[in-house]
Amino acid sequence: MKAVIFDFGGTVDTDGVHWSKKFWDAYQRHGVPITENEFEEAYRRAEPLMSAGIVEQRSGLLNTLKQQVALQVDYLRARKLVDSNPSSDIVQRIATTCYEEVGRTISGMWPLLADLHREYLLALTSNFYGNLEAVCRELMIDSYFTAVIDSACIGVWKPDPAIFCITLQRLGVRPPDAVVIGDSYDRDIVPAKSLGCKTIWLCGRSWHTPDDCSAADYQITSLHHLSSQLIERLNSTTTRERTK
């Protein structure tokens, strides 16, 4: 193996917790009186608006989270599911809670990324909002990654395998020499496998688990289960194994 290609959202930033769950936990912690179904509808409505909107390329993670939560709360307020008082600081409180949790998760990743960086070329390949490089600088992980591929910057989004082709070209690595690691089976694992990459599925708190997981060479439940020994075992992997 020569390269390790990570997804960012739900992978490096939360260690396998889907962002819908991360946000929902914060809504609950702050006592927002809505059901999980009502929240998930708000999340589903807000994400396409976020992707279609404009995020300042130098914008950091806290501002990005505030934009996401503001769109969710707009939906909930329009349906009178939350207080419509414009002075409410619910957006600030929820975004800050998520931001602080990501900070703790990322700082826990620094030793792992440093170890892998010594042995492999590392890359990020993510459906993001155009500011992933700025977010990586803010989180002090930018120096580990030779390539940071942000879908909004190149106009190609997962699950299009072309986004991984671009990453491989930037790294100068052939598909069999790269492992792709992500929390989304459909967006990360399936397209990467279709190109001939090795795959590790980060199987955390996801929305659904497909019946057929055969595109995943390994499954892990935390990035802290990653090691160069596990990555090198991929060279001889012919059947799917599960590592917990």
Ligand SMILES: [Mg+2]
């Ligand atoms: Mg993800």
